[in-house]
Amino acid sequence: MSIEATLRFTVTDADTAAAVGSGTLPVLGTPRLLAWCEAATCAALEPTLADGSTSVGTRVTLEHLAASPVGREVEVVATEVYADGRLHRFSVAARHHGSDAKLIASGEITRVVVDADRFLSRL
Numbered sequence: 001m002s003i004e005a006t007l008r009f010t011v012t013d014a015d016t017a018a019a020v021g022s023g024t025l026p027v028l029g030t031p032r033l034l035a036w037c038e039a040a041t042c043a044a045l046e047p048t049l050a051d052g053s054t055s056v057g058t059r060v061t062l063e064h065l066a067a068s069p070v071g072r073e074v075e076v077v078a079t080e081v082y083a084d085g086r087l088h089r090f091s092v093a094a095r096h097h098g099s100d101a102k103l104i105a106s107g108e109i110t111r112v113v114v115d116a117d118r119f120l121s122r123l
Helices: 030-048 116-121
Strands: 004-010 053-064 073-084 087-096 103-115
Touching: 004 030, 030 053, 030 073, 030 087, 030 103, 053 116, 073 103, 103 116
Parallel strands: none
Antiparallel strands: 004 073, 053 103, 073 087, 087 103
């Protein structure tokens, strides 16, 4: 069974490097791009989780390869490439959506499944 999710986002002024504090340019900021990639891994894993379980991110590698202007639609795909018990590793890729499907980011995100109440009780 392949665990995968594809999400689409449109870059807004609130997503820019200037808005998220990762630079001064009006292009998609890396922190927002990373959040979108993590959202795709969560969406992929969510249908497999037992009641009361959630997942937490534990490791990220991400290369932000190209700029995306405000108004550009971005498609993010997360595909599980490894699983061992509670640990799930995903390959992530982000592309401009449409005829110019330029790769704008690639990387890997690791998530671990936890019991939500138990996890929060340890804080």
